[in-house]
Amino acid sequence: xxxxxxxxxxxxxxxxxxxxxxxxxxxxxxxxxxxxxxxxxxxxxxxxxxxxxxxxxxxxxxxxxxxxxxxxxxxxxxxxxxxxxxxxxxxxxxxxxxxxxxxxxxxxxxxxxxxxxxxxxxxxxxxxxxxxxxxxxxxxxxxxxxxxxxxxxxxxxxxxxxxxxxxxxxxxxx
Amino acid sequence: xxxxxxxxxxxxxxxxxxxxxxxxxxxxxxxxxxxxxxxxxxxxxxxxxxxxxxxxxxxxxxxxxxxxxxxxxxxxxxxxxxxxxxxxxxxxxxxxxxxxxxxxxxxxxxxxxxxxxxxxxxxxxxxxxxxxxxxxxxxxxxxxxxxxxxxxxxxxxxxxxxxxxxxxxxxxxxxxxxxxxxxxxxxxxxxxxxxxxxxxxxxxxxxxxxxxxxxxxxxxxxxxxxxxxxxxxxxxxxxxxxxxxxxxxxxxxxxxxxxxxxxxxxxxxxxxxxx
Numbered sequence: 001x002x003x004x005x006x007x008x009x010x011x012x013x014x015x016x017x018x019x020x021x022x023x024x025x026x027x028x029x030x031x032x033x034x035x036x037x038x039x040x041x042x043x044x045x046x047x048x049x050x051x052x053x054x055x056x057x058x059x060x061x062x063x064x065x066x067x068x069x070x071x072x073x074x075x076x077x078x079x080x081x082x083x084x085x086x087x088x089x090x091x092x093x094x095x096x097x098x099x100x101x102x103x104x105x106x107x108x109x110x111x112x113x114x115x116x117x118x119x120x121x122x123x124x125x126x127x128x129x130x131x132x133x134x135x136x137x138x139x140x141x142x143x144x145x146x147x148x149x150x151x152x153x154x155x156x157x158x159x160x161x162x163x164x165x166x167x168x169x170x171x172x173x174x
Numbered sequence: 175x176x177x178x179x180x181x182x183x184x185x186x187x188x189x190x191x192x193x194x195x196x197x198x199x200x201x202x203x204x205x206x207x208x209x210x211x212x213x214x215x216x217x218x219x220x221x222x223x224x225x226x227x228x229x230x231x232x233x234x235x236x237x238x239x240x241x242x243x244x245x246x247x248x249x250x251x252x253x254x255x256x257x258x259x260x261x262x263x264x265x266x267x268x269x270x271x272x273x274x275x276x277x278x279x280x281x282x283x284x285x286x287x288x289x290x291x292x293x294x295x296x297x298x299x300x301x302x303x304x305x306x307x308x309x310x311x312x313x314x315x316x317x318x319x320x321x322x323x324x325x326x327x328x329x330x331x332x333x334x335x336x337x338x339x340x341x342x343x344x345x346x347x348x349x350x351x352x353x354x355x356x357x358x359x360x361x362x363x364x365x366x367x368x369x370x371x372x373x374x375x376x377x378x379x380x381x382x383x384x385x386x387x388x389x390x391x392x393x394x395x396x397x398x399x400x401x402x403x404x405x406x407x408x409x410x411x412x413x414x415x416x417x418x419x420x421x422x423x424x425x426x427x428x429x430x431x432x433x434x435x436x437x438x439x440x441x442x443x444x445x446x447x448x449x
Binding site (some may be wrong): 007053057100102103105106 | 268
């Protein structure tokens with residue numbers, strides 16, 4: 001299990017996906033909603049780990065980061081619960097592909113998946129905490145600033161995802 | 175006649191077991207890791223001066239292509255995924271069962287190196303290039319041209335089916351199908367590889383036979399190698415004296431068109447386990 005957890009920490013692409021998912025998980029601010037989102041993430045991760053290994057996985061995970069970043073930055077539907085569920089489930093799948101968990105042993109998968117869920121829950125809670133403590137938060141100025149912050153974070157994620165996807169898609173074959 | 179063959183075999187075994195180690199060009203090879211879950215195949219890609227000692231690993235980003243084929247009836251090539259880089263090897267994994275036999279391959283991206291004249295002399299002694307290449311290098315050296323080389327590495331490994339299972343006709347031959355690598359050594363035939371029996375291999379460059387080229391067999395139990403030269407069809411035959419892991423290794427050198435360009439080389443290895 002420790003091997004799996006350490007393996008995840010050495011996968012920048014997977015950590016990037018978790019960051020994208022944390023932006024979504026922190027949005028509702030309610031513990032029950034966050035727990036449901038983390039469960040959806042774990043389900044996506046498990047499904048991704050059962051896929052057959054393929055050369056396009058890292059590129060797909062990186063492109064997903066770009067998509068998630070753009071969705072968070074530009075589309076309000078991504079900030080509604082159904083959109084967030086879709087986003088975090090796909091994030092779990094992308095973590096499995098980005099971290100090569102398709103060839104992990106069961107203990108490694110448990111270690112990597114457990115740490116991924118912990119990181120997601122922790123960073124999501126931190127994001128929710130920041131939202132609550134945001135100076136001037138309320139219906140007026142705070143909401144506007146939060147929207148700008150979400151767009152800036154999403155745009156950065158999209159740019160980094162595009163860069164990583166370019167590197168990943170440079171080509172590996174069987 | 176039989177007694178003479180027996181004496182030659184005993185002498186070969188004695189020489190292999192007692193010979194001093196030779197330092198050699200850095201080969202890379204794929205070796206299986208034993209244990210682990212049956213549905214996962216784990217290989218270690220290591221590099222060293224002399225098989226089986228490894229002195230460095232390979233970054234995952236250096237792998238240009240890698241794959242496996244299993245003897246389980248599913249003829250599709252499976253992806254061999256770089257999983258973890260350790261100081262002495264790169265761990266690669268494929269999701270397949272090895273009980274019915276497996277063949278895997280990997281090709282690394284080109285790398286460049288500059289060598290001193292002393293190291294080039296040793297390199298030549300340990301790779302046996304063609305005489306015209308030796309003369310070309312001597313001329314370069316006389317003109318003060320430094321050795322610059324761009325090299326690529328290709329490796330294969332064949333894991334035999336479990337002793338209890340007898341592979342169906344054609345299974346092993348399918349595993350041994352060439353993969354079109356820049357340089358590869360493939361076993362010939364459809365029979366299990368065994369010590370003390372005649373074995374045949376073929377050296378291929380992008381699928382085409384390489385004639386008149388030297389290939390060395392190195393055992394994990396002996397530092398001394400056994401050299402053979404390929405025939406006109408790129409084939410080699412040998413009867414290896416004892417079992418265990420054997421590495422077949424060769425380096426194909428190509429002289430540059432002019433002295434400004436680097437030499438091109440292709441390293442190829444094949445690891446087999448003989449019962």
